[in-house]
Amino acid sequence: MLETAGDVAQRFRLRVPTGTTGLDRPIRWTHISELADPTPWLRGGEMLLTLGLELDDPDELAAYAERLARAGIAALGFGIGVRHPAVPPALVAGAGAHGLAVLEIPRGVSFQDITFHVNADLLHTGAAEARLIAEGVSSMTMVARSAGTQGIVATLAARIDSWAVLMDRHGNVHAAVGAARVHIDDARAAALGQRSRIRHPGLTVYGVGDPVRPRAHLVVAPRPDRITLTRELAQHAALLLDLALNPLSGGDTWGLARADAVDALMSGDPALVSRVSARWNLLAGNVAVALLRSRSRAVPLEDNALEWCADLDLPPLVSSESSLVTVLLPEDELGRWTARVAEAVEREGVPARCGIGTAQPLPSCLLSRRQAEQALAVAVADARPVVEFAGLPTQRLILQHLDPAARGALTTPLLPLLENDSTRVLLRSLRVFLSENSSWEAASSQLGIHRHTLRQRMTRVEELTGLSMSVTEDRVIAWLALQALQLGDAP
Template sequence: MLETVGDVAQRFRLRVPTGPTGLDRPIRWTHISELPDPTPWLRGGELLLTLGLQIDRLAPREAFAAYIRRLAEARVAALGFGVGVRHTSVPEPLVAAAAEHGLAVLEIPSGIPFQDITYQLNGDLLRTGAAESRLIAEGVSSMTKVARSAGPEGIVATLSARIDSWAVLMDRRGRTHAAVGAARVHLDDARAAALGQRSRIRHPGLTVYGVGDPVRPRAHLVVAPRPDRISLTRELAQHAALLLDLALNPLSGGDTWGLARADAVDALMSGDQGLVQRVSARWNLLAGNVAVALLRSRSRAVPLEENVLEWCAELDLPPLVSSESSLVTVILPEDELGRWSARVCEAVEREGVPARCGVGTTQPPSASLLSRRQAEQALEVAVADARPVVEFAELPTQRLILQHLDPAARAALTSPLRPLLENDSTRTLLRSLRVFLSENNNWEAASSQLGIHRHTLRQRMGRVEELTGLSVGVTEDRVIAWLALQALQADPIP
C-alpha cells in the first residue's frame, strides 16, 4: 500500500495550508528541485520538495500560478514547500493556485531537512514496491489457475478481488460478458469507456484494456483502479487481458488453427466419401445437409475472416471457415441458414461491415463443392446488386437455364471464352474479367478487389479482348462474356 499525502503530513506533523484537498493521493516517489519548471524530470505521482528560490523572481503571483499549473499537468501528487530560508511561510498566491488545481501543499519547517523526508519515504517506497511485486506474482498465479476451471468469469472475479475494486468484461459492441462488483451505473460507465464515449462517463479514472488484437480487440476489460493501487491494477489487468484472450478463443494463438479450419473445408469439398464422413463426424455435421456461403469485402482493410468467426461464435455454429485471396468460405448446417443470413444483414446494415454474401443450396456434405459453385454465382449477384445476402435458391431463372442446357448449347455459350482457358493456365485473365464485370465495369473498384493497379487491369482486359475478340466497352459483348462466365461456373471446362 502506497502512502498518501495525508499520511506523510501526519507522519512529519506538517501544516497543510490548502486544507483537505488532494490528501488522498498516493505518493510514488520524492523529488527535490529548485527549477522554475522541473516537469521534464517528473513522471507523475511525486512529492516535489522545493524552497521556492527561483519561482517568483519576476512577477510573483503570475509565476506561482504558472508553476502550480505545470505541476498539476505533470500529475504531481503534492508539493512540499520549505519555509525559513527564502519564505517565512507558504506564499498565499501559491496556496490559492494549488487549491484551484486540487493540489495539496505541505509546509515543511526549517527543522526538517528535505533529505530526511526523501530517505524515509523512498526507502518505504522501495519496500512497498517489493511487496507489490509479490502481490502481482500471486495475482497472476491465481488468475492463471482459475482460468483453467472457471474461464473468463473466473478471471474477472479473481482480478476484482485482487485489486479490491470492480471489473467488467464486454464484447466489442458493449454487451456485458462478465461483471464483478459493478452496479448498474458502473456498467453504463464501463460501456461508455469501452466504446470511446468519454463524455458519458460519471466514474472517473476508468481504464480499458483490449482483449486480443490491439488494433481491433475482440473484447474490452474495464476496471476502476483505487488511487492507492493504480500500478498493481495496471499490471494485473494487463495479465488478465492476455488470459482472457486465450480463454475466449483457446485456439487463436497462431496459424495452426487457421490451417486446421482451412483443411477441414477443403476436405469436405474433396468429394472423397470416406474423408468427408470422418471430417463431418469431427465437426458434428452428420445430422443433415450443409450449405456453402461465400463472402467478400469491398474494403481490403476489413478483417472479414475475423468477423465471420465472431458471427459463428455468436450463433454457436461450427467455425468451418477458411479464407483465400479476397473470399471467405463458410460451411453452414442446413437449419442455420436463416439465422446466418439475418446476422450478415445486421452486420452490413447496422454495423457498417462492407461485405457481400452468396449462399448455395443445401447439399449432403459430400456435395459441398456444388453448393460452393452456386454460392459463387449468388455472390456475384449480391455484389452487382449491392445486396448483403443473396441465396442461389432465389435465382430460379438462371438456375433453370444453366441446369437444363444440353452439352451442345453449353459449349456454344462458353465458346467465346475458350481462348482464355487455352492461353491462361493460371486463370488470371478469367478471374479479372469476372471481377471487372461484377463491379459494373468500374476500373477502380475492380482493381481494388483484385489487389492490382488499374493500369494492370486495363492491360489484362486488353489481353482478354485480343484473345476473345470481344470488347469490354460494348454492352452486347459484355453480356456474351457474362453468360459464358455463368455457364463456366455451373459446369467448369477442364
C-alpha cells in the same frame, strides 16, 4: 497502499496551510530541489521538498506553484525558518488554486528524515504490490479454468477493489462486476470512442485479442492508489479473456488445421470425409458451402466468420485463401447464418458479400461450392449481403437444366478467349469486371491491379470475342457464357 500527502502530514505532525486540498494524492517518491524551476527533473507523483531559497516575489511564487501542479507532483513540502519564517501566502494561494497540497516543515523536522521514512515505505510498498500482482495473476488463471470470462472479470474487480466491464466490439456486455448502469454506459463510451460525456474520468480500456481489431474490450476504473496494480492485473486479465473467448485460437497452427479440414471435407474421398466429419461432429445431415468476399481489401473476413460461428455455436469450419473465405454450414443452420451475416453487413458495417450453395451430402459438397461461387457473383453484382443459389430460379432453369449441347452453345462467344488465354488471366478479369457491375475502380481493386492494366485486358477481351463491354447486350452475353462455362465445370 502508497503513502499519501495526508499520511506524511499526520506522521510528522505537519501544518497544512492549504487545508484538505490534495491530501489524498499518493506519493511515488521524494525529491529535494532549490531550483526556481525543477520541473525538468520531475516525472510526476513526487513529494518535492524545498526551503524556497530562490523564491521571494509573490508573482514568482504563484508561477512556481502553477509549474509544479502542471508537472503533476503529489505535494510540496516547504521548509520554514531558514529563508522564510512561514509558507508565503502567495504560494499557498497559488497551490490551492491548482489543488496542490503544501505541507509546512518546521526546523525541527529534517528533509532527510522525511525522505528516509517515505522512500523506505515506498520500497516496501513496491514489494508488497509486486506480491499482490503475482497473487492476482495466479487467482485469475485458476478461476479461468472453471468460471470463464465472468470469473476472470469478478476476480479482477475484487483484486483492484473497483469495478470492471467486459464488452464485445459492438458494446454488448459479456460480464460486469461492481458496475452500475451509469458505469456500463461510461465504459461503452470509452471503449467505442463515443462522443458522449463520461461521468467517471480515468477509465482505462484494454483490448482483448488483436490489438488493431480487438474482439472485445475490458474497461476498468483504477483507484488512484492502485494504478500500477490495476494496469498489471488488467493486462493479464485481457490475455486470459482472449483465451477464454476463443480457446482454439492457436495462431497459424489452428488456421492450418481448419483449412486442412475444409479441404478434406470437400475432397470427395468417402473414407477421408467420414473420418474428418466424425472429428468435427458432422456425422449426419447435409452441408452447404458459403463463400465470403470482402468489399475492402483492408478488411479480411476470416475473423468475422469465426466470430459468427461462435455466436451461432457452429463448428468453426472456416478457411481463407486469397480473397475468399470458405465456411461449411450444417443444412439446418442456413437460416441463422444468413440472418447473422445480413445483420453484420447492414447494422455493423462489415464490408462483406456472401454466396451460399445448396446443401449436399458431404462427399458431394464441392457442387455446393460451385453454386456458392455463382451466388457470390450475384451478391457482388447486385450489392446484396447474402445470396443463396437456391433463390436463383432463373439461373437454375436456364442453365442448370439445359443439356450439355445448349450450355456449350452459350459458351461459344468465349471460345476465342479460352484458346488464347492459357493462364485464364483475361477470363478472371472479365468475370470480376462484370461481377463488379462494370466498375473499373472496384474491379481493379479486387484484382489488385491498376485501372489502366484492367482496361488493357478488357480491350484484349473485346478483340478476341468481338463483344463490347460498353454495350449492355454484349455484357449479358458474356455473363451468361461465364455462368454456363462455370456450371459445365461442376461435377
